[in-house]
Amino acid sequence: MAKPISKFFESLGLPFRNIRWSWGARHDDVLLLRTWDDEYQGRQKTVTVLREPARYQQSESYGLDERIMHLQALWKGELAGYTVIATVKDRVSHPREIKEYRDDVVFSIKRIAVTEEGAIIVELGEAVPIASLKQHALTHRTAAGDGLFPVEESARSGLSTDSYQQKIPAIRAWLIEVCQAEGTVTYSDVMNRFGLSFYPLRNAMSRLGHDCRNAGEPIITALIVDKETGRCSQGLFDEFHIDDDILERQRCYAYWAGQALEPTPEPPPSAPSSPPNEQDLEQRAARFAQVEIRPQQRAFREAVFRAFDGRCVVSGCDVPEALEAAHLLGRDWRQGHNEATDGILLRRDLHTLYDRELLRITEAGVVELDARIVDWYAGFSGVQALTPFKK
Known part of the structure; x- marks a missing residue:
């Protein structure tokens, strides 16, 4: 070639x-x-x-x-x-x-x-x-x-069309109900309930997933699984870099547990120069602990969360359910690298990109992006990463 x-x-x-x-x-x-x-x-x-x-x-x-x-x-x-x-x-x-x-x-x-x-x-x-x-x-x-x-006409461009765009709020509300019952649905369940064929469903799932990501929420379309395998399609990884759909469903269950269909928005985060709200940090730290990945790593994750004031060092996102404590490149929890200084706090998708070296943070703290992700994450190129918060 x-x-x-x-x-x-x-x-x-x-x-x-x-x-x-x-x-x-x-x-x-x-x-x-x-x-x-x-x-x-x-x-x-x-x-x-x-x-x-x-x-x-x-x-x-x-x-x-x-x-x-x-x-x-x-x-x-x-x-x-x-x-x-x-x-x-x-x-x-x-x-x-x-x-x-x-x-x-x-x-x-x-x-x-x-x-x-x-x-x-x-x-x-x-x-x-x-x-x-x-x-x-x-x-x-x-x-x-x-x-x-x-x-079908609705699948021509991949952009929103009235035939399924108007159904997206209802699909989301239904999925939240399924989430609160800690269940799953199949692709055919969604198509039959909302009168969608496959292509409009795919577009609706993409829109729903990106709405969740933009809001700092878990990707709720992880609840939609294949009837035979009980797992999500490859598209969940291709579009959102989520390679563990089971874990993503657990995050959904934790995030929407007991919430109303229209949760009350959190107040905007304080300006970087303002002193942190200690009570808010404690509440967010408690929520962060609910989505623990490895029980034995609880201390590391909490230490990193608090070190960075519960904010993603790249995006500034402060939604606990959307954050993960990432080990710095070259550090390994199996080798005892579990201090706050061994990690940084990242939004889930940015954590995946960081681990795969598609997103890098230079020694000067500047974010660099691999050419393969620039189209989707250009807004973070050249950003100065947050440093550990010190009281």
């Missing part, structure tokens, strides 16, 4: 909208899709461009909504459609990684269709050399699909 596939698309005048998650690109009336070799059927000369909805419950991606929009345009038969077929490194891993792809040709798309299972496939035509692509696109057009486009 000569260069990253994003650079390949860019060299053709078809840059990705987002190099981290785009599955294809369009410019004017030319559309180029990335597809996978293990979804190619040699005898029929077809390749899957959108798997059936049920298979996305275990494999969600930001690129899904953009792919739907691309396919809707292709379905109308007004575009010159092409695909580059990539070989996957590991067929069972998620997210998938590209092992290699042909950068000398792309394959023309003759027509688009939907299978009985609901997957969308395309029939491939000739291999088009890259040098001839621009000329070929002047006369080539993909045949339109038969009938109505098979994906």
Whole structure:
């Protein structure tokens, strides 16, 4: 593979909208899709461009909504459609990684269709050399699909639409009730109760999760699980960097235990120069202790919490249920590094990024971000991290 596939698309005048998650690109009336070799059927000369909805419950991606929009345009038969077929490194891993792809040709798309299972496939035509692509696109057009486009209107863009946006408050209220009963629900439970198909459900779950994150709450969509496995989809990790859905549900149960559906907002935090409210710190420390991860680490977590006045050193978040005591890089609780000076207090998602070295704090206390997360966490780049609070 000569260069990253994003650079390949860019060299053709078809840059990705987002190099981290785009599955294809369009410019004017030319559309180029990335597809996978293990979804190619040699005898029929077809390749899957959108798997059936049920298979996305275990494999969600930001690129899904953009792919739907691309396919809707292709379905109308007004575009010159092409695909580059990539070989996957590991067929069972998620997210998938590209092992290699042909950068000398792309394959023309003759027509688009939907299978009985609901997957969308395309029939491939000739291999088009890259040098001839621009000329070929002047006369080539993909045949339109038969009938109505098979994906619902509400799933086109991935942005909020009235069909499910108006239901989000009711979904949240219901999930809080489920949370207070320390239960779970399945994807089909939510779809049946609120009259949603899979794609609008996915968008609603994303919106709900981000609303929780912005409010400093646990991600309440962790209560929505697969019927067979009883676990959340890979999307919980992909979108929110939460790799333990069981623990996240426990945090939900602790956070919403006994709360009304519309909890009273906490007063705004004091300005950094103001003296801390001792009673408030004690109350928040008690709440923080309720979401203990390892009982034997209680002393360490409480010491770190108090050392930083119960505030995330990067974001300033002071919601106890959203915070975790993170060991500084190079420190290990198994080796007895359990003093307040061995850790920092971070919001849960920032803790995950810090442990994976996608977010760094320099010796001068300046926050640095890996290029892979800049799009989503740009507001924290260059921030001066909080130092331990001293009375």
